[in-house]
Amino acid sequence: MNPADVPLQAPQGASIATNPAADVTTGDVERVERALIDASTRLPVLFFYGSAIAWLLLGTLLAGFTSFKLHAPDLLSNVSFLTWGRVRPAHMNVMVYGWASMAGIGTAIWLMARLCRTTLRHPLLLICGGAFWNLGVLLGLGGILSGGSTGYEWLEFPPYAAIVLFIAYSMVVSWAMLMFRFRRGDNIYITQWYLLGAFLWFPWVYGASQVMLFVVPVQGVMQGAVTWWFANNLLFLWFGAIGLGTAYYMIPKVIGRPVYSYHLAAIGFWTYALFASWTGMQRLVDGPFPAWMVTASIAASILTIIPVATVGLNHHMTMRGYFGLLRYSPTLRFTVFGAFAYTVFSLVGVLLSLRSVAGYVHFTEASVAYTHLGLYAFFTMVMFGSMYYIVPRLVGREWRYASLIKLHFWSSTYGVGLMVLMLLAGSLSQGSSMNDPSLAFSESTQAILPYLRGRSVSGMLLTVAHVVFAFHFGLMLFGLGRTASVPTFLNPQEEDALEGPL
Amino acid sequence: MKGILPLFLGIFGTFAFSWAGLVLIPNAQIGHLDPQMDEDGNDPYPAPKSGMADRGRKIYAANGCVYCHSQQVRADYAASDLERKWGDRRSAPRDYLFERPALLGKMRMGPDLANVGKRAPADDQNAPPPSATNATSPAAPSTSPAAPAAPGTSPGTSPAAPAASPAASATTSPAVAAAPAISPAASPTKKETAATAPASPAPATSPAAPAPSPASPPANAATTADATVSPNGAPLPYSAAWHHRHLYNPRSVTLDSNMPAYHFLYEKKLISGQRSADALTLAEGDALPAGWEIVPTYDAKCLVAYLMSLDQSHALKEVKSTAPSSPPAPAKEVK
């Protein structure tokens, strides 16, 4: 485990290490090291990113169907594989497993390599894992659209696709673990806690759920319990952990300042692992389950206020005095937005889970709003931020157009904000009509229709954001980024004191 | 954080805690239930679903019905599910013993379906719908009561004169009634006016006019010119025929329905000789060219069989019921 035993891979050009240039400072060595690490992660990370963005576009298309069909039910309803009930899970699974997971893995690989200060060995095998992952998502998508959905939410992929995903995942995780094994330096940074946790939690929660649903199926309602235990843990302990870990890296990295407090970070991490993993059953509130299960999850939701406040405070104090940088750095802007959205997401989650509130919003679109807050406003935005940071380092070019980044940011922000507002407001109106037995049931679905149309508008904004981002990413991928030594700022720098915050 | 071991142990420990707490312990508590027998030794509940209904559940899952329809009735203190007559009692774990997948659902863009089979007309459980009997007797339509249809709707809007439709004029008896008219009358949850037919999508070829018979039996809107095919009566709500019509075109049954149509579960066939026994009684908005009919595929039949099998009305000892008439709660308990 001695890091000195594991030298960095010698550069292929061999010109830097052996360069007779006189003053080789430690800073220079670190830079070379980073350059080597970036070079070694380039292909796999770009592969994961590229696939993720392709899935993002496809998922956005499916999302459009899902959203429009809700208020125009006859749209394309004659085609079996485009019926709403298939498009919706297809959209969700493509976003969850295609976009979010692949983007998360890509970022995690890069972060892991950087933080472990070790080059990625055998990147091609990681690409293999990515290819398998793509295959799994593709199979699953085909399965859902052709009528093979399992009927378990978030786990609609037919078992054969799940197996492929699992194989792909084990390839990926073993590489992450290998990197961790060969890390240099003693300190394990906060981001590494989260990533390590995510990498270990995912196979557990995914494997356990698959086994308990398909191999040794549990009885009756326990399937529902397993499903929602899975879904919330995937949300919190897989996406949430990667997202928080990324934010813990990007924020201090971009502003060049230590994270405010180790203690806060440790408390935040452990309480997060302890309490967030207990949520999930609140989605079954008042259902055919022992009340204590649901209540335990609600109590755990209340207790997640602890990690949320801790992490939020930590980020806030780290950022304090540097909020001006949000004007310039795309990474920081996306990441800070995501970190803030995490707080909102959690607090909304606490609110929605309370029995008194759930009496109104249970069985409404509120849960969709909640999921989008978590998966989009928080996780996806953090991932966008990390991509804006990482991709230039992988392709050696800067983002071409600041205007496109701005367009991306604002359409994403307004899009997801509008969507969440529409769905939350709509769910209140839907829920209150649904709970009034003097109104016909159809009144409740009619009540939310205007909000669903509004949601479709927000979806168009998000579509713009994604297309713009994909286009921009494509430019970078094909080497059409700017060759400059300064990063692409969102706005022209007004002062020199900023020292290139990207 | 320096120690790698505490990190690993913590990561495993926290998650093992959650797994045990939310999955393993509940599984020990409610994961090994048996059907309830002690009410009546001969009356186990629940029973596994049989062939078609079992397959129907897969169709239900595959087509994502679960994203709009829950199958769980909440207790009276939590919501108004019981007042909406979605069930006589809240759902209990035992109701789902044999469900795989257990399609509890988390969204209600459509009504709860936990007891939709119970809502079927009493004689319709797995039996041919009332309309099917009408189909066999050409003379029936003019006399068939079409029970729920007429009284609740104004005759001026929904029934249309048959003579206006050239194809229908070949048949002598039918009055063409708009299908939406039939749903609200017998559906207790719907406001009568909300779902009824003022905006009934009557084809332009059939101007609205009071039907000659007061009962105004909805006719087969396929308006086949073949005089041997008699129009069917309107299916009673929640009967199998009603489900088929609803799946085929939800808005022909409930005007403001949000549900997509499932045309792909139905086949459009050229009538060869006799009209198929299971052909749909279409609303007039879905009029087909002469000589064609819509028949459900096997999947559609399974799906409807599944829907008809959804019934949690059987009393369970662990939950109280609001229905005094359910079997194990005999009437004399009140004395």
Add this chain to the structure above:
Amino acid sequence: MNENSPAPEHRVRQGMDYGETEDVQQVHAAIKREKVEPRMGLEPLSLWLIGIYGLAIFFGGAYLGRYSGNFGGDGLDPLGGASVAKKTGPQGPGGPSAELSQADRGKKIFSANCATCHQMSGLGVAGQYPPLAGSEYVNGGTRRLGMIVLKGLQGPLVVKGATYGTAVMQPWDKTLSDAKIADVLTFIRQEWGNTGGPVAPEGIAALRKELASHPDSFTESDLKAVPEDANLQGGNAPPTTKPSEALNPPPAATPAPKT
């Protein structure tokens, strides 16, 4: 080596070909300007954060305690806990079991356990299972009944002049609780025109204790040894007695004679 700038011709290289040459640094301009890897500060917790922790733990714990449903597997109601009686209590009539009389509960037990042999009609099966309707054993003292149900019966038995007994009655002492046996006996003594009084659970309990060491299965002669009108304790309470009242049987109850 910052000053080790690459030759200008490297600049024209485009596409995916970065970093494999000596200008790895040049291409990675982003790295050069990069800030240090993140470090961790060591600021202490602030007091008000600890206050938030306390509040969250307090409310979380209180919520868990209040809505736990007694942590039971059948505690579907977050407030009511496991027992159905609690849930039905304020709701008045309509509950399937809590509001039932002893005989009604007995009917369910009967239909689940006894009706296969003795039939719901109480007429039994000729030659095999004796009838309960009009049976002298059922209408007589409760002690014999308790013995039969607790320990079972074997061999021929004459009821209403006909002989039965090609089949065995199984002992129920391990299957049914005292209350259930009392319920079902009360039921059969009041159904089908039978006129017996109710049976109290504690009478069964006493008999169970008394017969604890008795081997299974009585015979007809064992029964004949018991006086026909021998009753268990608490047996003569009015027929409408609810179980709660039956817990305190009126003093008029005939004490069971000792054998």
